[in-house]
Amino acid sequence: xxxxxxxxxxxxxxxxxxxxxxxxxxxxxxxxxxxxxxxxxxxxxxxxxxxxxxxxxxxxxxxxxxxxxxxxxxxxxxxxxxxxxxxxxxxxxxxxxxxxxxxxxxxxxxxxxxxxxxxxxxxxxxxxxxxxxxxxxxxxxxxxxxxxxxxxxxxxxxxxxxxxxxxxxxxxxxxxxxxxxxxxxxxxxxxxxxxxxxxxxxxxxxxxxxxxxxxxxxxxxxxxxxxxxxxxxxxxxxxxxxxxxxxxxxxxxxxxxxxxxxx
Amino acid sequence: xxxxxxxxxxxxxxxxxxxxxxxxxxxxxxxxxxxxxxxxxxxxxxxxxxxxxxxxxxxxxxxxxxxxxxxxxxxxxxxxxxxxxxxxxxxxxxxxxxxxxxxxxxxxxxxxxxxxxxxxxxxxxxxxxxxxxxxxxxxxxxxxxxxxxxxxxxxxxxxxxxxxxxxxxxxxxxxxxxxxxxxxxxxxxxxxxxxxxxxxxxxxxxxxxxxxxxxxxxxxxxxxxxxxxxxxxxxxxxxxxxxxxxxxxxxxxxxxxxxxxxxxxxxxxxxxxxxxxxxxxxxxxxxxxxxxxxxxxxxxxxxxxxxxxxxxxxxxxxxxxxxxxxxxxxxxxxxxxxxxxxxxxxxxxxxxxxxxxxxxxx
Numbered sequence: 031x032x033x034x035x036x037x038x039x040x041x042x043x044x045x046x047x048x049x050x051x052x053x054x055x056x057x058x059x060x061x062x063x064x065x066x067x068x069x070x071x072x073x074x075x076x077x078x079x080x081x082x083x084x085x086x087x088x089x090x091x092x093x094x095x096x097x098x099x100x101x102x103x104x105x106x107x108x109x110x111x112x113x114x115x116x117x118x119x120x121x122x123x124x125x126x127x128x129x130x131x132x133x134x135x136x137x138x139x140x141x142x143x144x145x146x147x148x149x150x151x152x153x154x155x156x157x158x159x160x161x162x163x164x165x166x167x168x169x170x171x172x173x174x175x176x177x178x179x180x181x182x183x184x185x186x187x188x189x190x191x192x193x194x195x196x197x198x199x200x201x202x203x204x205x206x207x208x209x210x211x212x213x214x215x216x217x218x219x220x221x222x223x224x225x226x227x228x229x230x231x232x233x234x235x236x237x238x239x240x241x242x243x244x245x246x247x248x249x250x251x252x253x254x255x256x257x258x259x260x261x262x263x264x265x266x267x268x269x270x271x272x273x274x275x276x277x278x279x280x281x282x283x284x285x286x287x288x289x290x291x292x293x
Numbered sequence: 294x295x296x297x298x299x300x301x302x303x304x305x306x307x308x309x310x311x312x313x314x315x316x317x318x319x320x321x322x323x324x325x326x327x328x329x330x331x332x333x334x335x336x337x338x339x340x341x342x343x344x345x346x347x348x349x350x351x352x353x354x355x356x357x358x359x360x361x362x363x364x365x366x367x368x369x370x371x372x373x374x375x376x377x378x379x380x381x382x383x384x385x386x387x388x389x390x391x392x393x394x395x396x397x398x399x400x401x402x403x404x405x406x407x408x409x410x411x412x413x414x415x416x417x418x419x420x421x422x423x424x425x426x427x428x429x430x431x432x433x434x435x436x437x438x439x440x441x442x443x444x445x446x447x448x449x450x451x452x453x454x455x456x457x458x459x460x461x462x463x464x465x466x467x468x469x470x471x472x473x474x475x476x477x478x479x480x481x482x483x484x485x486x487x488x489x490x491x492x493x494x495x496x497x498x499x500x501x502x503x504x505x506x507x508x509x510x511x512x513x514x515x516x517x518x519x520x521x522x523x524x525x526x527x528x529x530x531x532x533x534x535x536x537x538x539x540x541x542x543x544x545x546x547x548x549x550x551x552x553x554x555x556x557x558x559x560x561x562x563x564x565x566x567x568x569x570x571x572x573x574x575x576x577x578x579x580x581x582x583x584x585x586x587x588x589x590x591x592x593x594x595x596x597x598x599x600x601x602x603x604x605x606x607x608x609x610x611x612x613x614x615x616x617x618x619x620x621x622x623x624x625x626x627x628x629x630x631x632x633x634x635x636x637x638x639x640x641x642x643x644x645x646x647x648x649x650x651x652x653x654x655x
Binding site: 037040041044048165 | 608609611614618619
């Protein structure tokens with residue numbers, strides 16, 4: 031059967047997610063990358079191989095940007111963007127908040143997104159202009175105010191502009207006080223999925239890796255969130271973003287100095 | 294002085310059936326309709342034609358109504374009774390509108406849980422469940438539509454409502470909750486179950502109307518088989534009278550085949566995920582039949598035909614995306630929420646390919 035790109039994304043996310051669950055709770059070789067919490071395990075690479083094999087079989091000759099192996103295939107502005115395990119630190123510590131994130135971008139904008147949390151069995155998926163869903167349910171974000179819900183923030187890597195870390199923590203604190211709490215969950219993709227599901231009212235991040243948020247930005251937008259993002263480096267691998275209910279976004283721009291974010 | 298009734302939804306039940314049970318000599322009807330095209334036409338015409346099929350013929354009724362509002366324009370506190378017939382998913386949009394109403398509110402929404410949920414959400418105790426045991430098309434034959442583009446066709450049905458709403462009056466049987474529960478069970482499993490199976494099978498074979506679907510022998514046979522499986526199940530489960538159930542089943546098959554109704558397949562098949570709910574007319578029906586040892590062979594084919602529903606304009610169009618993307622085990626577990634330890638899960642997995650082949654061959 032020939033699958034369309036959304037079907038390919040869902041199929042690959044769920045297949046890789048099953049593999050993650052097969053290995054969940056077992057110890058694997060762990061290597062540090064940029065910092066103590068920027069780690070890669072053998073399972074990241076296994077999961078990525080699984081996704082790659084499905085993408086290359088279902089969409090021959092495609093271009094794929096992955097977390098572990100970088101750009102694969104011909105240089106093209108139409109490309110798959112894959113994080114085969116977002117939330118690796120959670121995963122290796124047996125905290126069930128991780129996912130597979132797969133998206134398809136055209137001209138630096140997302141057109142397809144699928145995120146699968148294999149522990150909960152939730153598949154979030156969206157197509158530009160079509161809508162956003164979790165499993166069988168269509169998602170429509172209600173305009174819940176900032177003070178009536180949770181929020182989440184994903185931090186930049188430790189190596190990214192260390193002199194500004196206190197600014198980042200300051201914003202985190204302000205957001206924590208303006209809402210029912212600001213979480214640092216360890217998975218930016220899941221943050222955006224939870225926003226689409228109404229569990230968070232605002233999600234933002236500084237210098238996050240594109241593969242972490244590539245699917246989630248579309249999923250949040252298609253659910254009705256107000257989404258703004260900007261790729262801030264020459265390679266277009268680092269993203270500043272805010273995704274929120276309209277009233278939450280308005281509130282944060284009134285109450286917090288957002289100039290730290292390049293939006 | 295006439296009683297004033299506000300009807301949310303001017304679709305099949307609202308326009309086709311309500312005028313017959315609230316006749317114009319005693320009731321003044323107004324509608325709330327959020328489809329702007331339909332609302333515009335109603336506001337322009339101030340009346341519409343509903344046809345009732347009886348003894349193989351049409352009986353015509355021209356319904357003159359007072360107002361037709363967009364949602365939010367109406368004042369529901371200004372009425373003696375409220376009826377909703379907007380669809381099981383859409384009714385939740387009415388929570389704000391219904392929260393200040395003290396007159397009886399009757400929900401014709403094909404889901405017995407909704408009145409309880411809405412009562413909790415609104416804090417109101419005047420919300421009642423109603424079971425219009427009737428097939429109402431949302432359209433009419435071309436010659437009727439030429440005379441009146443708002444024409445609609447309904448059966449000569451019966452209507453049961455909880456007796457708490459008796460002040461509403463009308464040509465309605467007001468019954469106890471226990472009796473209503475029995476009527477709902479019969480309607481859900483002896484009417485809704487085979488009705489939607491006929492629609493899904495018809496959709497697979499490009500049929501436009503239910504009677505066209507039922508005219509195909511292979512489809513009729515599966516629908517009749519599903520009906521028999523449910524009849525045997527209900528007799529065992531609820532100690533229903535065998536003769537009553539057999540009579541009801543035979544009547545239902547004739548209703549589905551009614552060539553005067555022009556009941557669209559798209560209307561009956563819409564929102565397959567809702568119909569595939571764990572306690573609804575397909576999965577719920579098959580679970581019940583297995584629970585009393587009746588093998589749901591035809592029900593399984595009906596369930597598979599719903600899984601294969603392919604209608605790009607349906608609210609649940611993404612069922613096709615998920616069927617294409619996922620292995621059958623994942624689809625059943627994650628999307629339909631059937632537990633892998635259950636007999637129905639094992640049966641559906643075992644019969645998956647065989648059922649698809651059978652459905653392609655009918």
